[in-house]
Amino acid sequence: MLNLGVDLAIDLGTSRTRIFLQNKGIVVDEPSVITVDHEDNSIFAVGEEAYQMLGRTSDRFSVVYPLTGGVISDLGLVEAMITAFLRRVVSSKVSMPRAVACVPGEITDVEKRAVVNAISCAGIRKVCLMEEPVAAAIGAGLDISGPHGSFVVDMGGGTTDMAVVSLSGIAVSRSVKQAGNAMDEEIIKYVKRKYNMLIGKRTAEEAKINIGCVVKGMATGTHRIKGRNMITGMPMWVDLHSEEMVEPLKDIAEMVVRQIQDILEETPPELVGDIHDGGIVLTGGASQIVGMDTRIKVATDLRVIVAEDPRNCVIKGCGDSIKYIDKLKHPDGTLTPITDRF
Numbered sequence: 001m002l003n004l005g006v007d008l009a010i011d012l013g014t015s016r017t018r019i020f021l022q023n024k025g026i027v028v029d030e031p032s033v034i035t036v037d038h039e040d041n042s043i044f045a046v047g048e049e050a051y052q053m054l055g056r057t058s059d060r061f062s063v064v065y066p067l068t069g070g071v072i073s074d075l076g077l078v079e080a081m082i083t084a085f086l087r088r089v090v091s092s093k094v095s096m097p098r099a100v101a102c103v104p105g106e107i108t109d110v111e112k113r114a115v116v117n118a119i120s121c122a123g124i125r126k127v128c129l130m131e132e133p134v135a136a137a138i139g140a141g142l143d144i145s146g147p148h149g150s151f152v153v154d155m156g157g158g159t160t161d162m163a164v165v166s167l168s169g170i171a172v173s174r175s176v177k178q179a180g181n182a183m184d185e186e187i188i189k190y191v192k193r194k195y196n197m198l199i200g201k202r203t204a205e206e207a208k209i210n211i212g213c214v215v216k217g218m219a220t221g222t223h224r225i226k227g228r229n230m231i232t233g234m235p236m237w238v239d240l241h242s243e244e245m246v247e248p249l250k251d252i253a254e255m256v257v258r259q260i261q262d263i264l265e266e267t268p269p270e271l272v273g274d275i276h277d278g279g280i281v282l283t284g285g286a287s288q289i290v291g292m293d294t295r296i297k298v299a300t301d302l303r304v305i306v307a308e309d310p311r312n313c314v315i316k317g318c319g320d321s322i323k324y325i326d327k328l329k330h331p332d333g334t335l336t337p338i339t340d341r342f
């Protein structure tokens with residue numbers, strides 16, 4: 001259990017919530033999912049347990065993702081979810097510590113306030129926000145404190161956040177709601193179209209993780225999916241091949257590539273020069289899809305590197321920034337973790 005006075009970092013992701021405790025590292029990494037019991041409107045399950053119930057509940061329960069596209073869509077449920085996760089790692093006897101939370105680069109002040117409120121309601125005394133691409137860059141091991149541009153692309157579940165980071169801030173950025181979840185939706189549509197078969201979100205996500213690919217000829221493998229035949233209404237299965245996954249996933253990959261090209265066009269020349277040397281760093285769970293790096297490489301003629309442990313870059317960068325929490329002038333303002341500059 002947590003000792004008094006230990007601060008924490010929170011990455012409230014569309015797909016997963018991660019919590020980092022100072023001096024301990026990542027202590028929570030669970031799906032951002034919650035199961036509500038409608039009989040008494042209570043919380044029945046949270047995280048991994050709730051995710052296992054996705055698509056498998058009776059009328060009495062609903063399984064909800066309370067974040068959509070990187071922003072809170074149900075404040076009460078996010079509060080309940082954070083509270084439940086914190087209870088697992090923080091003793092109820094200790095006074096609640098301070099937290100650094102990251103938010104997508106392009107959300108509104110109202111959306112930011114919702115994040116602060118949700119975390120505060122879970123019992124945290126002080127909440128500081130930082131931009132996700134900055135956290136991703138720090139977590140990927142990039143030195144972003146100097147006047148040198150680094151290009152980071154964080155492909156998560158709900159959003160792909162792209163930014164050129166320099167002097168611990170964002171020089172140019174863009175965020176699109178095309179990432180892992182959109183890929184799952186495309187797989188569901190593809191399977192419906194090609195095999196007249198209905199599958200659930202979890203099945204689609206498993207197929208994507210196992211055999212997802214966005215460049216022809218880069219992956220070989222099959223993955224069995226089970227669902228319902230739309231014509232007979234009977235259960236059926238199909239062995240999907242990685243080669244055919246390119247069709248449902250290529251448009252999303254292409255859209256991300258186009259946005260990256262747009263950012264490069266908008267980036268001041270000195271920073272473009274830095275990116276030419278340093279390349280583009282990919283973070284986030286969906287950046288692991290086979291061929292994503294190759295597609296960007298071919299389109300931009302730049303070096304593209306998938307960061308080590310890409311899923312955890314944001315939370316690691318956020319956790320690393322806890323040490324600057326005291327230097328903040330405005331408790332709810334953006335945290336700018338400029339090393340040695342305060």
Ligand SMILES: Nc1ncnc2c1ncn2[C@@H]1O[C@H](COP(=O)(O)OP(=O)(O)OP(=O)(O)O)[C@@H](O)[C@H]1O
Nearest residue numbers: 013014015016156157158159180284285286288289
């Ligand atoms: N090996 C893999 N290959 C492809 N996709 C993957 C892989 N592992 C995880 N994913 C996908 O990555 C996404 C989750 O990534 P991540 O944990 O970075 O998202 P998040 O932080 O919760 O979302 P966001 O940042 O958009 O709010 C999910 O869509 C998941 O299916």
Ligand SMILES: [Mg+2]
Nearest residue numbers: 013014156314
């Ligand atoms: Mg994320």
